[in-house]
Amino acid sequence: MDYVIETESLSKIYISGEIEVNALKSVDLKIKKGEFIAIAGPSGSGKTTFLNLISGLDSINSGIARLAGKDISLMTKKELSDFRRDHIGFIFQAYNLIPVLTAAENIEYIMLLQNISPARRRERTLKVLQDVDLSGKENRFPSQLSGGQQQRVAIARAIVSNPDIILADEPTANLDSETGSSLLDLMHTLNRKRGITFVFATHDPKIMDKSDRLIIFKDGKVDSDIIKNDRAQNLKNESN
Amino acid sequence: MLILRMARRNILRQKRRTLLTALMISGGFLLFSLSLGISEGTYGSIIEMFTRMHTGDIQIHKSGYLQRSSLYKTINNADDLKIALKKMEFIKSFAPRVYSSALSFAGAKTSGAIIMGLDPDMEAVSTSLALQVKTGNFLPFEPSKKVILGKGLADILKVKLNDEISLIGQGADGSIANENFHIIGIMGENGSSFGQRHCFMHIKDAQDFLSLGPKIHELAIVLNNHKGARKRAKDIKLALNDKSIDIDPWQVIEKDFYNAMRADRKGANISNFIIMVIVLIGVLNTILMSILERTREFGVMKAIGASPSDIFKLIMTEVILLGLVSIVIGIIGAFAINYYLSIHGIPVTPIAYGGIKFTQMISSIEAKVIYQPTYVFLIAIVLTGLYPALRAANILPIKALGDR
Numbered sequence: 001m002d003y004v005i006e007t008e009s010l011s012k013i014y015i016s017g018e019i020e021v022n023a024l025k026s027v028d029l030k031i032k033k034g035e036f037i038a039i040a041g042p043s044g045s046g047k048t049t050f051l052n053l054i055s056g057l058d059s060i061n062s063g064i065a066r067l068a069g070k071d072i073s074l075m076t077k078k079e080l081s082d083f084r085r086d087h088i089g090f091i092f093q094a095y096n097l098i099p100v101l102t103a104a105e106n107i108e109y110i111m112l113l114q115n116i117s118p119a120r121r122r123e124r125t126l127k128v129l130q131d132v133d134l135s136g137k138e139n140r141f142p143s144q145l146s147g148g149q150q151q152r153v154a155i156a157r158a159i160v161s162n163p164d165i166i167l168a169d170e171p172t173a174n175l176d177s178e179t180g181s182s183l184l185d186l187m188h189t190l191n192r193k194r195g196i197t198f199v200f201a202t203h204d205p206k207i208m209d210k211s212d213r214l215i216i217f218k219d220g221k222v223d224s225d226i227i228k229n230d231r232a233q234n235l236k237n238e239s240n
Numbered sequence: 241m242l243i244l245r246m247a248r249r250n251i252l253r254q255k256r257r258t259l260l261t262a263l264m265i266s267g268g269f270l271l272f273s274l275s276l277g278i279s280e281g282t283y284g285s286i287i288e289m290f291t292r293m294h295t296g297d298i299q300i301h302k303s304g305y306l307q308r309s310s311l312y313k314t315i316n317n318a319d320d321l322k323i324a325l326k327k328m329e330f331i332k333s334f335a336p337r338v339y340s341s342a343l344s345f346a347g348a349k350t351s352g353a354i355i356m357g358l359d360p361d362m363e364a365v366s367t368s369l370a371l372q373v374k375t376g377n378f379l380p381f382e383p384s385k386k387v388i389l390g391k392g393l394a395d396i397l398k399v400k401l402n403d404e405i406s407l408i409g410q411g412a413d414g415s416i417a418n419e420n421f422h423i424i425g426i427m428g429e430n431g432s433s434f435g436q437r438h439c440f441m442h443i444k445d446a447q448d449f450l451s452l453g454p455k456i457h458e459l460a461i462v463l464n465n466h467k468g469a470r471k472r473a474k475d476i477k478l479a480l481n482d483k484s485i486d487i488d489p490w491q492v493i494e495k496d497f498y499n500a501m502r503a504d505r506k507g508a509n510i511s512n513f514i515i516m517v518i519v520l521i522g523v524l525n526t527i528l529m530s531i532l533e534r535t536r537e538f539g540v541m542k543a544i545g546a547s548p549s550d551i552f553k554l555i556m557t558e559v560i561l562l563g564l565v566s567i568v569i570g571i572i573g574a575f576a577i578n579y580y581l582s583i584h585g586i587p588v589t590p591i592a593y594g595g596i597k598f599t600q601m602i603s604s605i606e607a608k609v610i611y612q613p614t615y616v617f618l619i620a621i622v623l624t625g626l627y628p629a630l631r632a633a634n635i636l637p638i639k640a641l642g643d644r
Binding site: 055058077078085090092096099105110112118157161 | 547638
């Protein structure tokens, strides 16, 4: 069974002046397609660094990170951007929508990068807006949407290209509890219905509760890796 | 289309800054075009005056005549040359001339004079010399021992219309040339025009007076289009293939004027370059500020899969769009003002140059004054955009995403 993400001795050192910070220390992790995983841990434990390394946003000091079977440390900048475009969806804490594009255009943009025809882009955009319950709001700019709605657009943007995995860094941190829960339900549904793999870096207990697998980072290492339910156990067993 | 929409909205994000930048580009374009239009228009009219007044676009002389003129340096096969020139389609007309110096007398007054023998028939279709006669008439078509004096010479000799003057000079056959002439016209005004010390007469009278026979010193050629003088001079040279004659365009004949014009144009080019640099610094500053403000956005775009070339294309689209809109505004303004100045001109203190007095600078609305600034500005704006675009394209997403 292939893993969506596979890391071996993945390490990252940041150098700030004369100080070396070991942000990630020899992390070995395997994530299977369809998993709904929460990576938790205190601030500075390496959660975000891990997401940045496995998505190719940051450079790896040592070790290997394979995403969809490909070693990302061997990729050029262009290959990395193409790889992110086709295989990874991102959901950020601050939504990070492009402010000059409408909700529909923000979703369309990633398909434009993939050279998908305008008609097909439009069709998929409207479908995905329906999936995230934003039908009728396609022509609104991010500034005309609430935080929750903006994050729904961000989710739509992340899923529209059918990526292998979605990396979400604190996706509910800027939202009120109710909106956060509703978005979490949405992502959980997408995981269950469409088999999209989600990896969250989070402090949010609700995400940890909802996840199938909880990985705790501490001081740049995996402190614990807990399979929380039968579904995750089954996925793990399938891979062995 | 989405990229174009994105670029347009990005440009309009900071409306006031965009407006100022567009005004800067349009203003720079306008100044460039005006400077070019006035230079082309003013010099064009001076060149037209020079060439149509007496110089012609091209002149043919005996080899070495322009460097050191002499009564004896004559074109001896003038009739053959005229036949050959008549066959050249790009030649509108030509006029033969003879020159010499002589001593002029009127009563007790004497003065040196420049004899210029003209063919009134040919001059009428080639130059506007006849229009320079302010008092009296131009020369009759037949030789009749009648002369027109330059105003300067007439004043020295204290003569008026219908008076007689005597000329004494050297004949080409070694004899003493000596003849009386009847004054039928005074040419030009004090200190303003060509021919102040000239004594114009029919070419036959001049040839008889100087014992030249059918020989001439000069053939002034007028082209259908005076702009191709250099090339046409070469064409004529090639066609005639006569090493005994020199064929020169007006740029060589009026060398001092031509060099002064070139120096002035270089000065104008330097001014235009400075205007351009100021405009481009403004444009560069605007784009760099815009990129700095959008660092995080570029980080997001790269994170979700935009390649450096996608970012580069977006920035360049914005730069070119802003440049094009500003240039179109510049073109409209430049066309309107150049058109106005081509009709009304800018009055200046009268300046006499090379025997020509000009009183206003006029502009030209020829295509060059629009297309030259257009492509210069467009290329310069595109080049200015390259650095910020490359900078944005190479933003590291991890750093950009950390930028607030």
